[in-house]
Amino acid sequence: MSDAGTAPNSSVDEAETADSAVEAAARHTPRGLPLRVENLRKEFGGITAVDGATFSVEAGSLTGLIGPNGAGKSTTFNCITGVHDPTAGHVYFQGEEITGLRPDQIANRGLVRTFQIARELHDMTVLENVMLAPRGQVGESLVRSVLPGLRREVVEQERELHERAWETLEFFEIDHLAFEFAGNLSGGQRKLLEMARVLMTDPEMVLLDEPLAGVNPTLERKLLGRVHDLREDGYTFLLVEHDMDVIMNNCEHIIVMHQGKVLAEGEAADIRNNEQVVEAYLGETI
Numbered sequence: 001m002s003d004a005g006t007a008p009n010s011s012v013d014e015a016e017t018a019d020s021a022v023e024a025a026a027r028h029t030p031r032g033l034p035l036r037v038e039n040l041r042k043e044f045g046g047i048t049a050v051d052g053a054t055f056s057v058e059a060g061s062l063t064g065l066i067g068p069n070g071a072g073k074s075t076t077f078n079c080i081t082g083v084h085d086p087t088a089g090h091v092y093f094q095g096e097e098i099t100g101l102r103p104d105q106i107a108n109r110g111l112v113r114t115f116q117i118a119r120e121l122h123d124m125t126v127l128e129n130v131m132l133a134p135r136g137q138v139g140e141s142l143v144r145s146v147l148p149g150l151r152r153e154v155v156e157q158e159r160e161l162h163e164r165a166w167e168t169l170e171f172f173e174i175d176h177l178a179f180e181f182a183g184n185l186s187g188g189q190r191k192l193l194e195m196a197r198v199l200m201t202d203p204e205m206v207l208l209d210e211p212l213a214g215v216n217p218t219l220e221r222k223l224l225g226r227v228h229d230l231r232e233d234g235y236t237f238l239l240v241e242h243d244m245d246v247i248m249n250n251c252e253h254i255i256v257m258h259q260g261k262v263l264a265e266g267e268a269a270d271i272r273n274n275e276q277v278v279e280a281y282l283g284e285t286i
């Protein structure tokens with residue numbers, strides 16, 4: 001797998017990238033406790049995939065959601081993001097109930113899951129893909145031609161969008177791939193593009209569903225580095241990841257699910273020493 005992200009070769013470039021990151025993140029303002037899941041339950045026929053899960057995610061945190069296979073993590077993500085209708089329980093985002101809303105309605109409120117926005121379009125360039133991502137854009141050619149009064153606004157918006165797209169590509173260090181077709185990217189480069197597209201939607205909170213699957217160690221460091229940069233600038237992340245070391249080394253708060261319930265919560269050291277968690281993982285290294 002090729003490395004999208006071999007860093008530009010001078011520290012000046014690195015400083016510029018850091019500046020772009022600050023500018024990109026400066027647009028974001030966290031607003032209180034972002035996510036609260038209460039007594040969430042999801043049944044599929046006779047199977048109870050989520051069985052009364054309750055947890056919160058603090059503003060500006062990088063929170064990990066872990067659990068053995070079949071623990072209910074993906075179903076929980078799907079209930080939070082509107083992919084599934086919960087059988088019972090509540091999901092609140094920034095103090096408002098979002099239970100049962102459609103995925104696009106939830107994403108428009110700023111709760112964005114990595115693959116919730118449309119997958120990248122293979123026959124479009126990386127830059128075009130990033131420019132297509134934002135929510136609430138006016139950029140519509142018909143509007144432009146029919147309503148001259150809107151024209152200046154649209155042109156200005158497109159100029160800003162273009163500028164922001166470049167900043168975001170620089171932030172993820174994939175600007176050198178701007179004119180490459182997305183279909184030609186490696187798996188890891190595609191993950192960076194996916195993150196860039198999520199950032200372009202100006203999210204309040206990002207749900208990361210196995211963002212490192214199939215990513216080489218160099219890109220993994222880069223992706224995690226960017227997540228930490230964004231977290232320090234106030235973004236909130238909930239991360240599901242099978243690699244336990246990634247969760248233990250990066251998340252300040254960890255929620256452990258088992259058999260559809262929250263089994264334990266706490267810092268990495270608490271989780272490692274929790275007998276119930278060790279038992280639930282039975283032989284797996286945590």
Ligand SMILES: Nc1ncnc2c1ncn2[C@@H]1O[C@H](COP(=O)(O)OP(=O)(O)OP(=O)(O)O)[C@@H](O)[C@H]1O
Nearest residue numbers: 044047048049067068069070071072073074075076
């Ligand atoms: N659409 C579905 N129909 C029926 N059962 C399902 C469905 N989705 C999930 N399940 C079941 O619900 C339970 C929880 O699954 P889920 O995928 O949420 O767990 P998970 O923690 O994400 O597991 P993994 O780590 O293996 O991805 C499992 O028993 C699974 O087989």
